[in-house]
Amino acid sequence: YAWDANEEYLFKAMVAFAMRRYSSKSTTQISNVLLCNVTDRVSFWFVVTDSTKNVTTVPGSEVEAAIRMNRNRINSAFLLNDKTLQFLEISSTLSPPVEPSTPVWLIVFGVVLCLTVAGIVFLIVSGIQRHKKKNKESSETENLEEKCEVTITIENGIPCETLDSKAGHINGVYAADDERFTSL
């Protein structure tokens, strides 16, 4: 929107409103707010006069405090924010960030942890069940396994047979290697 005399009028009204709210005396009028040095960039100086005290200006600190208290209302009147409507030498008080009662990350962490623990429990239980089933079957197939082991050494092993011609001793440590089936 363009800055014109109506906007200036609104600005004077807002400053007067701020002064009224701050000092809670309803004597400040729009005519007490004076603007000067208006530039095209839309920057200007303003003073607030006090009509009860012989047209003296209200001290700057009071005006500052009043504006600070009502900054939000002034901003929204112009559809601007602290960055786009700057009062020189009035820093905005910062609002604290919103903190939910439980931090969000704890909730997400709880979800992840529950899924992990559920998965682990499921796998362990299914592992135990499988182990029990295997134990029942393995006692039946014990005889068959020995026959299979003999066939392996014959079927497998090109290198062993080619090296058979070399005179060598079988190292006791390796021959006694009876690791067969890793139990699951």
Place this chain on the structure above:
Amino acid sequence: VDVSPESLKEDGRPKWDNKFQYILSCIGFAVGLGNVWRFPYLCQIHGGGAFLIPYFIALIFEGIPLLHLELALGQRLRKGSIGAWNTISPYLGGVGVGSWMVSVLVSLYYNTVLTWVMWYFINSFQEPLPWSVCPLNENRTGLNEECYESTAVNYFWYRKTLNITPDVTENGTLQWWLVLCLAACWGIVYLCTIRGIETTGKAIYVTAIFPYLVLTIFLIHGLTLPGATEGLAYLFTPNLNVLKNPRVWLDAATQIFFSLSLAFGGLIAFSSYNPPKNDCEKDAVTVAIVNCMTSLYASIPVFSVLGFKATTGYWDCLDRNIISIINKFDLPEQSIMRQNYTTWIRLLNSSYPEKIAGLKLKSCDLQEFLDQSVSGTGLAFIVFTQAVILMPGSQAWAILFFIMLFSLGLSSMFGNIEGVFTPLLELQIISKSTPKELISGIICLISFLIALCFTLGSGSYWIDIFDSYAGSLPLLVLAFFEVIGIAYVYNIKRFSKDVKWMTGRQPNLYWQITWRFISPLLLLIVFVAFVALQIQKPPSYAAWNPKYEDFPMKEEKVYPPWVLAICVLLAVLPCIFVPLVALFHLIKRMLGSKDPSSVPPEVFSCHGANS
């Protein structure tokens, strides 16, 4: 892969469900966090596109031969690293033990990096992102001082995540939030590795493929961001002059080596579950090429986003200067735009130089913003998180990014854990009746308890130490002994025969030359250069000290002697096993040389093939 299933079952060794699972596991192991946050950085500081030349040369002469060697070894002997090297020759058993030791050390700290990733992930569900705003100080008059002087992103990383101490000697306390995340991470690792490759094989489908999906999404989004082209041009503009600098060649060789995760024993473990007649030569070439292509593919979105961040920083700098100029000279709004900023500055400087000097404008240079290159955790947790804040829909991007990092790291963890797990299963110390679930549970629990050290205030300094000393030098030494052991102790002709039996064709001249001469020589040169570079200056670290006078710059500190002793211990411990085990067997043989049942080494290969 045409071996009948019955003979395999008789063997009792677990096996992959299909070949794709095996290839995916190897790729997942090789493709890790380094592909995303180390390769693009190296590419950038070493002349962009020109870096690819030493990178591919190192790949061809060092990476692929070593990879083929390890995969063939594991597949032939069908044992983990300790058993395999014991079978090759008892004198070389130390190589296997050293590999196992390195896997243990790396697993400990690698999962802590994943803990940090998980912490950022679970914090990405907040609106606004917690690293985008500074918290207020106690009396709410302004922002927290540490945060104000550095940036919100830095504050969140150093204070809210690590709660870092100003010195490595100050331990601080256990950070409870990191302990929780560490427990969750080890829980996830346990869940995926609970039954060895039976469970990792299923998990790898997700953890290995998902990162590629996310990288593609980031690629498409990154290329649409403003400033992406500047970032990419900066990354890939070749500067062929850098090839004269030997440092570039060294970095390329070490990057290839560590990127392919060689000498960890994990690859030997993975290939030991293969059927014996499998084309390991094709597998090796496939894995190596996919790893390199992934590095290149990942650097594109990374640098698009970095270019976007630099451009946004540059525009912010310009805008701030423009506002101060407009305020000072009371010019109308929109009179100075980014495009005519330089002309305006020149005009104003010539007419009102004192006023301009009084404004204390910061010089805005896009090159300077692009030059702020980081690698490692700085890239992921500081630079990238800052870039993500600037994107619309930042929660989604942050969540995607951190899940991707988590999958990348997790698939590498599988390889590490398998490198620890498989040799333990084969050692005689664990009885056959203990269920695998228990063994993996005990490994994960012990690792979790030891890794609690890394959740202390000084934990991140210790992780840097582990990364630089345990995860670098011993691997070079072990890989050197691997190649020498196969080529000269086991004899390359016998090895070629074994490979021919497995793949159906004799390894050609390329393999013969690289295995015999080029790779050992290259490894020796890299090792010597690496050590020479390390001892040139006393090892120092950069500490985050809020009381430092140049804060937010990091304070350069030197390691105290007891920390240096630990560094040396970490580097030497895995390597020391090689001579120790050889000496042990030599002494045993000399003492027992009167015993007629002692055997010459050749017979070991016969039994190796038999198992």
